[in-house]
Amino acid sequence: MSAHGLNGRSRADTAARIAADIPDGSYVNLGIGAPELVANFVPEGREIIFHSENGILGMGPSPNDNEIDWELVNAGKKPVTLVPGSSLFDSADSFGMIRGQHLDYCVLGAFQVSARGDLANWLTNADDAIPAVGGAMDLGAGARNVIVFTDHCTRSGAPKIVDSCSYPLTTVGTVTAVYTDLCVIDITAEGLVVRELVDGVSFADLQNVTGAPLTLPS
Amino acid sequence: MVDKLVPDIAAALDGIPDGATIAISGFGNAGNPTDLVHGLIDQGAAGLTVINNNAGNGHVGLAALLEAERVAKMICSFPRSRDPVVFESLYRAGKIALETVPQGTLAERIRIAGVGIGGFYTPTSVGTPLAEGKEERVIDGRRMVLETPLHADYALIKAWKADRWGNLFYRRAARNFAPMMAMAARTTIVQVQHIVDLGEIEPENVMTPGIFVDRVVHIPVPTDENALHDAEQAARKAGEKQ
Numbered sequence: 145m146s147a148h149g150l151n152g153r154s155r156a157d158t159a160a161r162i163a164a165d166i167p168d169g170s171y172v173n174l175g176i177g178a179p180e181l182v183a184n185f186v187p188e189g190r191e192i193i194f195h196s197e198n199g200i201l202g203m204g205p206s207p208n209d210n211e212i213d214w215e216l217v218n219a220g221k222k223p224v225t226l227v228p229g230s231s232l233f234d235s236a237d238s239f240g241m242i243r244g245q246h247l248d249y250c251v252l253g254a255f256q257v258s259a260r261g262d263l264a265n266w267l268t269n270a271d272d273a274i275p276a277v278g279g280a281m282d283l284g285a286g287a288r289n290v291i292v293f294t295d296h297c298t299r300s301g302a303p304k305i306v307d308s309c310s311y312p313l314t315t316v317g318t319v320t321a322v323y324t325d326l327c328v329i330d331i332t333a334e335g336l337v338v339r340e341l342v343d344g345v346s347f348a349d350l351q352n353v354t355g356a357p358l359t360l361p362s
Numbered sequence: 363m364v365d366k367l368v369p370d371i372a373a374a375l376d377g378i379p380d381g382a383t384i385a386i387s388g389f390g391n392a393g394n395p396t397d398l399v400h401g402l403i404d405q406g407a408a409g410l411t412v413i414n415n416n417a418g419n420g421h422v423g424l425a426a427l428l429e430a431e432r433v434a435k436m437i438c439s440f441p442r443s444r445d446p447v448v449f450e451s452l453y454r455a456g457k458i459a460l461e462t463v464p465q466g467t468l469a470e471r472i473r474i475a476g477v478g479i480g481g482f483y484t485p486t487s488v489g490t491p492l493a494e495g496k497e498e499r500v501i502d503g504r505r506m507v508l509e510t511p512l513h514a515d516y517a518l519i520k521a522w523k524a525d526r527w528g529n530l531f532y533r534r535a536a537r538n539f540a541p542m543m544a545m546a547a548r549t550t551i552v553q554v555q556h557i558v559d560l561g562e563i564e565p566e567n568v569m570t571p572g573i574f575v576d577r578v579v580h581i582p583v584p585t586d587e588n589a590l591h592d593a594e595q596a597a598r599k600a601g602e603k604q
């Protein structure tokens with residue numbers, strides 16, 4: 145049970161839920177941290193091509209200890225492998241793929257997401273926070289579908305889905321869907337539409353732990 | 363005869379003055395010219411502006427250059443790492459300036475500096491604190507901000523193979539920022555694991571044409587920054603126990 149007091153699903157289950165929605169043949173970038181889990185749950189028979197911002201298409205899983213190559217790392221600087229058919233390129237081309245809207249999906253973590261699809265995930269308001277953005281603004285602005293993978297509430301129980309982000313923004317209005325331990329929400333022109341609730345959680349429960357108005361699909 | 367090979371690191375780094383802007387390639391250990399960076403500490407230039415994706419890890423490589431207080435300003439996308447202790451303490455003490463640039467904007471600003479372009483409009487950072495003060499336009503229905511070229515006096519990069527004309531081949535994901543840094547710098551200095559004869563790199567496989575390269579130094583066994591970091595951490599822990 146989390147700070148919101150509801151029985152949500154595990155991060156692995158949320159990752160699997162995201163993977164189930166990514167169609168065969170998609171080009172996908174997974175952000176550092178929890179989003180990386182999505183790669184473990186690609187359904188049988190689906191070919192998903194993973195992009196890494198530092199210049200890889202066709203990124204494979206972690207290597208065995210005896211196969212680590214420190215010149216082949218992911219965005220988190222952890223060792224990875226290449227799958228047959230992979231390609232390698234420089235950072236300008238890699239971010240050209242991102243900014244140029246060639247990626248079908250990116251999956252990012254969040255501090256906050258707003259009802260109009262703004263994302264805050266790079267900087268807190270702490271006085272001594274050091275601004276470190278990496279590729280998050282490029283991914284959030286460039287991928288055709290920007291999926292947010294997050295716990296529904298913070299560790300202290302505060303909603304992460306809010307009317308308006310109080311943290312500095314990463315992108316404006318680009319998030320297309322949010323997958324949490326409690327639900328799947330689509331961000332539409334009409335606002336936050338709850339596509340799915342996990343078993344045992346009611347719409348009223350969800351609204352109680354969400355900082356912006358929710359609707360059900362019409 | 364064109365021969366860009368130099369005998370050692372000191373020759374490779376000769377003439378870098380105080381106050382220079384230096385672009386350093388690498389993403390984690392991949393493509394990181396650690397031996398040139400350590401050489402720069404010995405060379406002595408100070409008051410530097412350094413362009414790198416990150417801001418050093420532990421107390422080795424770029425972090426060691428920072429710790430020696432040779433760097434006045436970092437331009438990077440992500441001044442955090444596994445162990446960002448040196449940058450953070452300098453930054454919090456007000457001893458180093460920071461310009462944070464989104465990673466794709468960083469790559470493109472370096473690239474356009476090398477190819478004679480005066481600016482570009484990008485959707486990245488629109489509506490965020492990093493767009494403050496920048497000209498904004500709507501182009502093709504997307505809000506975009508104007509970004510300008512990021513030139514360097516010197517680039518320090520690492521490649522797998524080079525010939526005496528300076529043609530380069532990079533291995534695996536070690537390419538990252540190196541090709542655009544080689545283009546953007548007035549003087550590009552490369553540490554390379556293998557020196558090969560002209561023609562040995564198939565022309566189709568030359569990733570950075572030699573026109574962008576000035577000095578090549580052969581470092582057959584480069585410093586492994588991760589291993590050095592781990593050894594340095596172990597030594598520190600052992601020291602604390604005594």
